[in-house]
Amino acid sequence: DSGVTQTPKHLITATGQRVTLRCSPRSGDLSVYWYQQSLDQGLQFLIQYYNGEERAKGNILERFSAQQFPDLHSELNLSSLELGDSALYFCASSSSGLSYNEQFFGPGTRLTVL
Amino acid sequence: TQLLEQSPQFLSIQEGENLTVYCNSSSVFSSLQWYRQEPGEGPVLLVTVVTGGEVKKLKRLTFQFGDARKDSSLHITAAQPGDTGLYLCAGDGNRDDKIIFGKGTRLHILP
Numbered sequence: 001d002s003g004v005t006q007t008p009k010h011l012i013t014a015t016g017q018r019v020t021l022r023c024s025p026r027s028g029d030l031s032v033y034w035y036q037q038s039l040d041q042g043l044q045f046l047i048q049y050y051n052g053e054e055r056a057k058g059n060i061l062e063r064f065s066a067q068q069f070p071d072l073h074s075e076l077n078l079s080s081l082e083l084g085d086s087a088l089y090f091c092a093s094s095s096s097g098l099s100y101n102e103q104f105f106g107p108g109t110r111l112t113v114l
Numbered sequence: 115t116q117l118l119e120q121s122p123q124f125l126s127i128q129e130g131e132n133l134t135v136y137c138n139s140s141s142v143f144s145s146l147q148w149y150r151q152e153p154g155e156g157p158v159l160l161v162t163v164v165t166g167g168e169v170k171k172l173k174r175l176t177f178q179f180g181d182a183r184k185d186s187s188l189h190i191t192a193a194q195p196g197d198t199g200l201y202l203c204a205g206d207g208n209r210d211d212k213i214i215f216g217k218g219t220r221l222h223i224l225p
Binding site for chain 2: 002004033035041042043044045048056058090092102103104105106107108
């Protein structure tokens with residue numbers, strides 16, 4: 001158990017819909033990272049927040065957005081969903097804002113878009 | 115664009131055998147990390163290497179960072195079924211604070 005929690009574990013929805021994925025970092029960790037993992041693309045970095053502010057942006061689509069709240073939990077919003085958005089979405093946390101510090105990954109949310 | 119290529123993509127060997135998997139790039143990385151991911155779980159960090167030529171050992175696992183900091187290898191001695199999983203290498207981008215993952219080597223150890 002990494003100490004990072006993600007909800008829901010599974011999510012099935014239809015194209016065009018909007019979903020919200022939630023992540024609670026390890027106690028004391030200020031950084032939250034979001035990743036998308038698919039079989040063909042591997043693990044892709046989407047976005048990082050540090051202490052409530054956006055720190056780094058990766059391959060995140062404009063249809064996707066995220067935020068980190070004062071209690072440090074984070075949400076990833078995916079809208080106008082397409083079939084290709086089906087993937088595992090991981091949240092990770094670390095104590096600092098530096099990406100090469102150890103990141104602790106949550107169990108992931110499996111999103112299926114039908 | 116910085117890329118990390120991992121090889122082989124898949125590897126299935128018998129328990130007790132040795133193996134080496136590779137992580138290569140044309141770019142220089144300040145540091146490289148190796149993660150293992152088991153089915154249904156998130157990746158778990160195994161090691162971070164930061165110095166060119168560095169060798170780190172974790173029980174039966176030996177990690178090496180290339181002298182030029184462009185590549186890394188993971189050697190497993192006497193593989194066991196518990197070593198089965200997806201092995202990912204990740205490097206921190208020099209130009210920005212983003213981490214880049216390879217697509218991984220899926221390892222299966224047969225009992």
